Amino acid sequence: MNLRIACALLTCLCLLHPVLGEEKSKPNRLAKEASPYLRQHAHNPVDWYPWGEEAFKKAKAEKKLVFLSIGYSACHWCHVMEKESFSNAVIAKILNDNFVCIKVDREERPDIDHAYLTSLNVLGQRGGWPLSMFLLPDAKPFFGGTYWPPFDKEVQGQSMRGFKSVLEGILNVYKTEQKNVEDQADKLATSTRRVLLQNRAEKG
Numbered sequence: 001m002n003l004r005i006a007c008a009l010l011t012c013l014c015l016l017h018p019v020l021g022e023e024k025s026k027p028n029r030l031a032k033e034a035s036p037y038l039r040q041h042a043h044n045p046v047d048w049y050p051w052g053e054e055a056f057k058k059a060k061a062e063k064k065l066v067f068l069s070i071g072y073s074a075c076h077w078c079h080v081m082e083k084e085s086f087s088n089a090v091i092a093k094i095l096n097d098n099f100v101c102i103k104v105d106r107e108e109r110p111d112i113d114h115a116y117l118t119s120l121n122v123l124g125q126r127g128g129w130p131l132s133m134f135l136l137p138d139a140k141p142f143f144g145g146t147y148w149p150p151f152d153k154e155v156q157g158q159s160m161r162g163f164k165s166v167l168e169g170i171l172n173v174y175k176t177e178q179k180n181v182e183d184q185a186d187k188l189a190t191s192t193r194r195v196l197l198q199n200r201a202e203k204g
Contacts, residue, residue, distance in 0.1 A: 035105040037073040041082060045092035048103045051112060059100040059137035065174060066135040067099040067167075070113050072106045077147040078130045084150045085163045091150060094167050106131070118199075119192045120144045134170055140185040141192075143170060 031042035033050055041048055049055035059066050069086075071078030085091050095101050106113035106129065113131065119141045120127040133144040151162035174181050 030103060035108045037071060037078075037105040037107070038103055040073070040079075041086060041103055044082070044086045045089055045096075046086050046101050047092075047096045048101050051102055051104050051109060055100050055102050056137060056139060062100070064098065064100050064137065065170065066137065066139070067095060067101045068104065068116065068131075068133040068135055068141075069102070070104040070106050070116065070131040070133070071129050075129045077128075081130050081132075081147055081163075085148070088150055091164055091167070094164065098167070098171055100137075115192065115196065116141060116144070118195055119188055122188060122191045122195060136182065136185050140189045142181050142185040142188060 027042045028044065028046070028048050029050060030038045030048050033039055033042075038048075038050065049058070055066070058064070069081075104112050116133045117127045117131055120131065120133065123144065125145065128146045130147060131144070132146060132148070133141045135141050145166070148163040148166055149160060150164060152165050153160050153162065
């Protein structure tokens with residue numbers, strides 16, 4: 001095997017394998033957070049923001065969608081996704097170039113977790129963690145899910161969509177059908193508020 005072929009093969013492996021593609025970078029904003037769960041993501045190549053005004057100001061100023069990831073320290077699949085996707089240089093570049101990325105510890109902010117989990121339920125999904133939501137710059141959600149593997153793969157003969165493909169699909173839909181996405185977000189926000197108010201009333 002000549003050197004050129006060997007280098008090309010190594011490059012392909014780094015792109016396709018989450019461990020080989022893993023990248024550790026200088027600490028991001030989460031390094032200063034009080035939550036141990038958030039600090040676990042402090043060396044991801046993803047340009048994470050904690051929940052707050054700064055992140056949404058950036059999203060509005062740059063007209064970017066928001067990717068919101070909610071988890072907690074004892075969550076197995078949260079750690080799997082951190083290792084497979086949030087430490088992957090290829091996926092991190094897509095996130096950093098096209099989204100404002102926010103990390104939330106559900107044990108620190110159960111209010112945020114409850115609101116967006118309710119939105120996912122309204123969309124007809126059971127939900128769970130990591131809770132992965134896509135928002136407009138005004139924080140209204142329009143699509144979500146939980147864990148995705150980093151790349152498309154087959155599981156027991158069935159195709160499973162990877163996180164990279166999900167990101168690319170979201171960007172394509174927003175680019176070509178922005179008005180429909182915004183309408184969907186408005187309807188989902190209204191339905192979510194209604195469900196939250198009903199739940200609050202039932203609890204007295």
